[in-house]
Amino acid sequence: MSDLILKKYQLHRPRFRGLSLFMTGIFCSCLTSVTAAEAESAPNTAAAALAQLTAANAARAELAANEAKWLIERDRLLALIAATQAEQARLERAATAAETERSEAITATKALDHGNQLQAARAQVAESAARMRVQLQKLAVTLPPGTIATVDEKVTADDLFDAVIRAIDTSERAATTVSVEVVTGQRDGHTEAVKLLRAAGAAAWWVSLDGQDAGIAHMNAGILHLRSSPDRQEKDAIRSALAQAEGRSPPKLVVLPLGNNP
Numbered sequence: 711m712s713d714l715i716l717k718k719y720q721l722h723r724p725r726f727r728g729l730s731l732f733m734t735g736i737f738c739s740c741l742t743s744v745t746a747a748e749a750e751s752a753p754n755t756a757a758a759a760l761a762q763l764t765a766a767n768a769a770r771a772e773l774a775a776n777e778a779k780w781l782i783e784r785d786r787l788l789a790l791i792a793a794t795q796a797e798q799a800r801l802e803r804a805a806t807a808a809e810t811e812r813s814e815a816i817t818a819t820k821a822l823d824h825g826n827q828l829q830a831a832r833a834q835v836a837e838s839a840a841r842m843r844v845q846l847q848k849l850a851v852t853l854p855p856g857t858i859a860t861v862d863e864k865v866t867a868d869d870l871f872d873a874v875i876r877a878i879d880t881s882e883r884a885a886t887t888v889s890v891e892v893v894t895g896q897r898d899g900h901t902e903a904v905k906l907l908r909a910a911g912a913a914a915w916w917v918s919l920d921g922q923d924a925g926i927a928h929m930n931a932g933i934l935h936l937r938s939s940p941d942r943q944e945k946d947a948i949r950s951a952l953a954q955a956e957g958r959s960p961p962k963l964v965v966l967p968l969g970n971n972p
Contacts, residue, residue: 839871846877851932855893857884857911885910890955892919895927895934904936907952915948915966924948926967939967 843861850858859880865873893906895916904916906927914927916936924945925938939945944967951966953959 835871836867839874842874842878843870846874846881852929853911854906854908854914854927854929855934856889856891856906856908857881859884888955890952893934895936897936897938902936905952906934907948907955913966913968915951917949917952921949924952941967 846858846860850860859877861870861873861877888907888909891906891908892903894901894903895906896902902918904918904927906914906916908914915924916927917924923938925936925948927934927936929935939948947964947966950959950962950964954961954964
């Protein structure tokens, strides 16, 4: 029986061997295909990994830059907050000081007003201002026009003292200057407009608007009197001095006449 099986196996062995070789070839072919596919996909996997690493590095760099910017902005905001707090503290101190000064001023005013002292002081100042205004008016009528500034009668009592101080200050400045003004005066009983050359409040000379006549000017009872000079050289000297004062002639020495009031 065993011989029969052995013979049968030997009879069919070439067929089994061919099948075995066929299966082995198929397996090797599949193995070769898989190895080739893996070999082809390896470079693609490495390139993808490199691209992912590059993107990750770029993302980390951008994150670091954004973080640095945020830190800078945070420091700036903190500095701004600190400066604002310092300014607020300074303003609060200033407001406290101002309120303290206000309270002290109110207290001092109440103390001055006690017993009508403040009202008495105000009345004394108003009375002094009224006297000074009268003195300015009296002095103004004795000197050439523009020498003494006067105070308008319409000025109220509350503003009178300030107005008088301004008039005195203006008069002091006028007393140190040489000026030319167009004024009206009396000549031979007639009113005439002339150019007046005034040397502070010491003396004044006049030239007619047409330049034909000139002379000495003086005040009398609040009226400006114009006296024509009889000397031609005196008239020329007055014209020359007025032209120099107006800037129409180069500076040079001239001798101006001085006359007594009639």
